[in-house]
Amino acid sequence: MDQTYRAAAFLDKGGTGKTTTVAHVGVAAQHRGHDVLLIDLAGKQGDLAKHFGVWDDYQQAIEQDEAWPNISTVFDDSWSTIAEKLGEDPLADLVIETDEGVDLIPAHPGLDTLDSELGNIDDARKRYSRLEEFLDNYVDPLGYDIVLIDLPGMTNNVSYNGLWAAGHAITPVEMGPFEAEQADALRQDLNKIADNFAVEIELALVLPNKVDTRTKLAEEYLAAFKDEYPEAIAPDYVPYSQDIRNAAQRGMTAFSLEDPSSTARHAKETYLGAADTLLDRLGGGDHA
Numbered sequence: 001m002d003q004t005y006r007a008a009a010f011l012d013k014g015g016t017g018k019t020t021t022v023a024h025v026g027v028a029a030q031h032r033g034h035d036v037l038l039i040d041l042a043g044k045q046g047d048l049a050k051h052f053g054v055w056d057d058y059q060q061a062i063e064q065d066e067a068w069p070n071i072s073t074v075f076d077d078s079w080s081t082i083a084e085k086l087g088e089d090p091l092a093d094l095v096i097e098t099d100e101g102v103d104l105i106p107a108h109p110g111l112d113t114l115d116s117e118l119g120n121i122d123d124a125r126k127r128y129s130r131l132e133e134f135l136d137n138y139v140d141p142l143g144y145d146i147v148l149i150d151l152p153g154m155t156n157n158v159s160y161n162g163l164w165a166a167g168h169a170i171t172p173v174e175m176g177p178f179e180a181e182q183a184d185a186l187r188q189d190l191n192k193i194a195d196n197f198a199v200e201i202e203l204a205l206v207l208p209n210k211v212d213t214r215t216k217l218a219e220e221y222l223a224a225f226k227d228e229y230p231e232a233i234a235p236d237y238v239p240y241s242q243d244i245r246n247a248a249q250r251g252m253t254a255f256s257l258e259d260p261s262s263t264a265r266h267a268k269e270t271y272l273g274a275a276d277t278l279l280d281r282l283g284g285g286d287h288a
């Protein structure tokens with residue numbers, strides 16, 4: 001691929017599987033032979049880094065004031081000056097390699113105040129396009145095939161930056177009435193941003209997650225989501241899998257489990273198919 005594609009995981013709600021999705025779709029794309037960078041904007045708790053077992057070391061670096069530059073630095077007014085001083089490869093200390101092959105820019109406590117700092121930028125286009133500028137100028141030259149961004153489970157200046165920069169949203173949904181409403185609100189949100197700022201933000205992948213098909217209700221919601229998002233629905237769903245939860249707690253994705261359960265195997269297949277579909281859709285669009 002001669003271009004870096006981008007997508008951001010977003011839903012105005014916590015716990016539906018955004019971080020899990022970014023981790024697994026990322027590793028799935030890696031398994032398909034793509035170079036993958038994950039970026040954690042979801043908050044200082046560092047969930048994405050935990051998912052790859054690299055948070056403890058990073059947290060130590062943070063405590064010793066050595067995690068610099070970090071993800072919040074790149075939003076700074078003076079980032080381009082900083083980057084220049086850092087020399088040839090300004091992202092060398094920002095990007096971490098993981099055991100599963102994907103690279104990662106972890107979260108940082110500086111994300112805490114980032115939302116209000118962005119809020120101080122009067123011009124809305126400038127407020128929402130900081131991340132895009134960073135990706136265009138500093139990440140794209142690194143030649144990744146795809147950059148996946150994990151976002152906070154709320155609509156704020158940080159998540160807008162992620163959506164704006166990515167141009168494509170990935171939305172994990174659980175099978176319930178609340179999620180159906182949230183996904184619909186998200187679609188309206190994306191349209192609103194598009195109208196206000198003349199930028200395209202598409203819902204590229206709706207991924208049903210934690211599905212328990214033993215319940216009739218889950219089947220009904222699956223069918224409803226399929227009807228509602230024919231252009232974005234993933235080819236398959238991710239089942240509820242205790243293995244996914246356990247793997248996350250051990251600092252790995254389901255792809256690294258030695259003896260995956262049948263639900264974990266199903267999940268891996270779904271994530272591989274979802275990665276293929278996502279890359280198709282990103283490649284088929286005209287997002288540069």
Ligand SMILES: Nc1ncnc2c1ncn2[C@@H]1O[C@H](COP(=O)(O)OP(=O)(O)O)[C@@H](O)[C@H]1O
Binds near residue numbers: 018238240245246
């Ligand atoms: N398919 C799944 N089966 C079982 N547990 C899951 C599944 N997907 C996510 N989880 C668990 O649900 C919790 C919330 O997921 P997470 O990805 O952190 O959500 P979010 O980032 O949207 O807050 C985590 O403990 C995660 O391990």
Ligand SMILES: [Mg+2]
Binds near residue numbers: 042
């Ligand atoms: Mg999360």
